[in-house]
Amino acid sequence: MANVDFSVRDSFGTKAGVIAAAAGSAIGLGNIWRFPYVAGQNGGGAFLLIYLGFILVIGFPVMLAELSIGRRAQRNALGSFKKLAPGKPWYLVGLMGVVAAFMILAFYNTIAGWTLEYLAQAVGNGFNGKSSDELKNSFEAFQSGTFRPVFWQLIFILLTGYIVFLGVKKGIEKYTKILMPLLVVLVVIIAIKSLTLPGAREGLVFLFKPDFSKISWTVILDALGQATFSLSIGMGTLITYGSYIQKNNNLANTVLKVTAADTAIAVLAGIMIFPAVFAFNIDPAEGFGLVFIVLPGIFEQMAGGYFFGILFFILLAIAALTSTVSIFEVIVAYFSEELNMTRHRATIIGSVALAFVGVFATLSFGPLSGALIFDKTIFEWFEYLSVNIMLPLGAIFLVLFVGWYLGRKNVEDELTSGGSLKVKLLGLFMIVVKFIAPIAITLVFIYGLGLIGKKDKKKSEPVADEQAFANNTFLPGRTIELFT
């Protein structure tokens, strides 16, 4: 470790490395754990459609805006605003990003820890011979425990800290380039198995056939939150990564590839999960545990399932790790550049703080499940505030900054790498960042939060139960109280 040199600003080595690192950030638990569970709770097809719309109209421009800011300023999320808009309050957007990074990590590490537990179970052949009810019970027993979930969470924090300490190029680029494509291959193989299960068709109908009666403003806000979360936008992760991208990189091209890869994996994860959900008679609105209950069931029925199970959870843990690394980098880059800490010190202080706060999120499923603040557990508050509030809010300010403050000339200079690249549709991009994206996000926000108009009925478990009864998929004995 002594030969790690931090005296020069780190940067990504190659074009493929940039895409791998940004895709590594985007592709993670958001695609494989969160997308199916949120889509399942929001009625499937209609949610998917809105989600895809947001990726196109909001995801793409916000990601491009973030990378442009970072590369132009060559600083961390907060420092970038200070440099580009000195003496102006824009830096507060960066500050909100650092806070959001902390909150996301606090709950993300909990789920990342679950992937390690499931890896250990896969190695120990723990899914073998279990019915879906038994898989569900063993998930709930694990998740509501104390020692194991906290233990795995802490291990994950250590792994993240270690890679971030090593630095961007050495740590991140190397792993993502090989492992993310492998994850895609595996998801496709598992999806094919899932599709061949008896009764699987219903799952595809659920995922792809929009039932417009399911749409409400809360569903729309959930889709917006999920789109921003999944693409890692709205909090400066991609400002930070943008600052490590070389000047000749074609940012629009990078964004196109990363967005396409991220979206494809979320949809593939849906194709992997929902057919099995219906084949196994599981409620699609099951919630946080959905993939952890469904996937072992697929492995259990699959030729070579033991091997695939292990490989899958290794890759899922790594996908989570390349995302936690990118989020933690926001905090460490801020600490080291703005608060003048060494990278080493910043990593240690950040990790210890995260361990303290994160434990409360993890214990929200067990000993602290009764500690509700306005109907939500600590975990749920971290998730809700960061994903549904801070990321969309950050996204609004990011596009406004690029559209109105940086302005067309600077944006053109950045996107064409100083005039050497040809970029199409620049005029459209400016209209989107100046008007369309900020207005659209603001509207979703205002209505989704019920600030204007009638507040939507809160999604509540009884509704999910009624639906499950109607679909004949209701399973008695669910311990849903944990989640409410």
Ligand code: PFF
């Ligand atoms: N996009 C990551 C995922 O889908 O798992 C999560 C994430 C990473 C969110 C980085 C936000 C972020 F800045």
